[in-house]
Amino acid sequence: MIILSIDIVVLPVAGLGSRFLPATKVIPKEMLPIVDIPLIQLAVNEAINAGVREIVLVTNPEKPAIEAYFRPQPVLEQVLIKKGNQAALKSIRDTLPEGVTMHITYQYESLGLGHAVLCAEKIVGDRPFAVMLPDDLIDGGGTGCLADMVQLYNYTSACSLAVEEVPREQTNKYGIVQLKGYNIIAMVEKPDPEEAPSTLAVVGRYVLPSAIFSALKKVQPGVGGEIQLTDGIAAILDHFEFRAHRFEGTRYDCGSKLGHLKANMVYAFKDPALAIPLRQWIVEYLLKT
Ligand code: UTP
Numbered sequence: 001m002i003i004l005s006i007d008i009v010v011l012p013v014a015g016l017g018s019r020f021l022p023a024t025k026v027i028p029k030e031m032l033p034i035v036d037i038p039l040i041q042l043a044v045n046e047a048i049n050a051g052v053r054e055i056v057l058v059t060n061p062e063k064p065a066i067e068a069y070f071r072p073q074p075v076l077e078q079v080l081i082k083k084g085n086q087a088a089l090k091s092i093r094d095t096l097p098e099g100v101t102m103h104i105t106y107q108y109e110s111l112g113l114g115h116a117v118l119c120a121e122k123i124v125g126d127r128p129f130a131v132m133l134p135d136d137l138i139d140g141g142g143t144g145c146l147a148d149m150v151q152l153y154n155y156t157s158a159c160s161l162a163v164e165e166v167p168r169e170q171t172n173k174y175g176i177v178q179l180k181g182y183n184i185i186a187m188v189e190k191p192d193p194e195e196a197p198s199t200l201a202v203v204g205r206y207v208l209p210s211a212i213f214s215a216l217k218k219v220q221p222g223v224g225g226e227i228q229l230t231d232g233i234a235a236i237l238d239h240f241e242f243r244a245h246r247f248e249g250t251r252y253d254c255g256s257k258l259g260h261l262k263a264n265m266v267y268a269f270k271d272p273a274l275a276i277p278l279r280q281w282i283v284e285y286l287l288k289t
Contacts, residue, residue: 006150006207007054008123009047009130012116013040014060014107019255028063030134032260035267035274039254040066041095043134048097050146052130055096056103056120060110067104070096112226114216121213128153131229133204134254137263138162141249149207149245160243161233162205164251168193174201175230177244184242189230190223200244202230203251209240 017029030040047055059066073092080089096102107119117131130146138145149160161184163177171193178186178197186197206229216232233242252266253259268274 005051005154006128006130007052008056008127009050009052009054009132009146010056010058010117010120010124011040011043011047011132011134012058012107012113013063013066013134014058014110014116014119015113016110017255019257020260026065028059028066029255031065031069032254034137034254034260034263035271037267038069039134039137040069042137043132044096046138046144046146047130047132048100049144050130050150052146052150053099054101054103054123056105056123058105058107058116058119060108061106070102110226112221112224112228114219114227114229114232117208117229117232118213118216118227124210124213126210128159128207128209131204131206131208136204137252137254137259138203138205138247138249139252139263139266141247145205145245145247145249148247149205152243152245153207156241156243158241158243159209160207160245161202162247163200163244164203164246165199166201168196168199171196171199171201174203175228176201179244182243184237184244186237187230187234189228203247205245205247206233208233209236211236211240 013028013030015029017024020029020032031038034042044055057066076092077089103123105119105123107116130150132146145162149162152158152160161177166174172190175187175189176191176196176198177184177200179200188197212232215235216227218235219227219231222228222231252263254263268278
């Protein structure tokens with residue numbers, strides 16, 4: 001039997017980003033920077049590290065900045081060439097490495113994550129594929145969370161969902177899984193703490209079979225009137241092996257203000273030019289307040 005590897009990732013980026021309004025009135029949430037790198041670029045980098053060669057952006061025409069970011073900017077390039085600013089020139093040219101194809105498709109209305117994934121059906125076709133949510137930034141852990149999940153697929157042909165422990169009082173913010181061994185046997189979207197089958201929450205990395213598309217077409221709008229990806233996955237759990245992948249590294253929920261601020265601090269401390277003055281300033285500021 002030939003096992004296909006995962007060569008395509010879907011990045012759903014058509015959400016409203018309402019928790020970051022008014023900034024996200026014109027700047028897509030996925031373009032918010034972690035220090036100087038937009039969240040979408042960090043997700044693309046992780047996908048490329050995992051060996052993915054095709055990227056599907058499921059976006060909204062009202063968010064043109066994301067597409068523009070991945071297009072060449074000849075006028076800006078000429079300015080940087082004239083100034084001899086090679087580092088900046090490289091940074092804007094490297095947004096999408098050679099050999100990587102980006103497909104753009106639209107979700108015209110934010111009808112939920114499951115619906116956004118369904119919008120990629122024609123491009124993905126009958127291949128197994130990955131889904132990454134750029135606002136879940138996973139820092140550390142070797143080659144990256146998605147690379148580990150792709151490797152798991154290559155060795156076992158098992159699909160997988162990245163999971164992490166959350167406090168029981170927060171189960172109503174996540175898709176929660178029920179496990180038997182490593183395998184996921186049930187899932188429920190945003191359960192009340194007293195009804196949650198565990199405290200293991202799904203975070204934004206998925207390796208899925210193409211059968212998810214037909215399952216999503218049958219899903220009725222669930223929590224919040226949205227078509228939930230969780231409900232689609234729950235419908236095919238009996239037919240496919242789904243592993244819970246407890247990833248290495250730390251996840252920052254950059255869809256929330258606190259998570260985004262924490263990620264910025266962590267990445268700033270990785271940059272030697274920022275780390276020392278930032279530490280000094282934080283100490284001074286905390287002593288003053
Ligand atoms: P979120 O659940 O964080 O929703 O989406 P959101 O609309 O972006 O943000 P808030 O809650 O209003 O602040 C997680 C990911 O799924 C995408 C988002 O763009 C984000 O990358 N998404 C969500 C879609 O592409 N379409 C949708 O209908 C919903």
